[in-house]
Amino acid sequence: MQYFDQIENIMVRSGQLVMQYFRQDLEVYCKIDGSLATNVDIENEIFLQQELLRIMPDAGIVAEESGAQNEDREYMWIIDPLDGTKNFIQGIPHFCICIALTFRGEPIVGAIYNPITKDLYYAEKGLGAWLNGKNKIAIQDQNFENTGVLVVVDDLQLKHIKLQQELKSGCNNLQISNRYFGCAGLDSVYVAAGYLNFIVFENIAWWDVAAGMLLIEQAGGMVDWKIKSSDKSISGRFIAGHPSIFKQFYMIVDSKICN
Secondary structure: OOOHHHHHHHHHHHHHHHHOOOOOOOOEEEOOOOOEEEHHHHHHHHHHHHHHHHHOOOOEEEEOOOEEEOOOOOEEEEEEEEEOHHHHHHOOOOOEEEEEEEEOOEEEEEEEEEOOOOEEEEEEOOOEEEEOOOEEEOOOOOOHHHHOEEEEEOOOOHHHHHHHHHHHHHOOOOOEEEEOOOOHHHHHHHHHHOOOOEEEEEEEOHHHHHHHHHHHHHOOOEEEEEEOOOOOOOOEEEEEEOOOOHHHHHHHHHHHHOO
C-alpha cells in the first residue's frame, strides 16, 4: 500500500493530539451553520494539513474548519479533524479522525482513526480495506432473517421515525433496529466491518463521508453519494450498506424517506 506507513504515522500523532484534550476544559465555538467546533478541531486540522501536504505538496485541500484551498487541483486532501465533535465535548468516547485523498473528485485513499481504541481503518482504491494494516476487512454473507438488520439514519428530519416501519413492511418483515451514534466516520467503518448493515445521512458534508465511502466500497459494500452541486465541499446525501440488502433498502429510502 503506497501511502499506508506515512498516513499511519500521521493519524497516530493526530490521535495523540486529540486525546490530550479529551475530558479537559475546551474552547467551544458555534459556527455559522449552528454546528460546534473546538480549539481541538482547529489545532488538529492545522496539524493534518501540514503533514498531509508533506506527502503530496501539490494537492489541494478541503477541510471542515478552514474550507477549500486550491480547488482546481486534480488531487485533493479531504480532512475532518474531529468527527463526532459533540460527543467529544460531552466526554463521550465515540469520535474519530477522517482523511481522504481524492483524484478528480473520487476517493483513492481513505483513513479513519479511532483514538480511543487506537484502531486505524485504511483503504486504497483497488487494494482493499484494512484494519491496522494487518487484517483485511471484507463484508461477509449474512442471514438477516436470523440476525435482523441494524441501520443508522441521521436525525435531521422527523419523517425518519417512519423508516423502521417502511423498511420492515417492504422487506418481508425483517427485524429492523435503528441506532444513531453521532459520528458518521465510525458508522462507515462499522458498515465496512459488518457491524452495521445500512446507513442513511442527509445533508452531510464531503469530509464526513469521503474516507468511509472508499472503505465501504473496498470492503465489498455498496454506496450512493448525491451532491447538491458540482462543489463537493457542499453537503449531500450518503447511503451505504451490505450488498445483499442495499438495492432493496435503497429503493424504499429513496422513494419514501428522502423525497
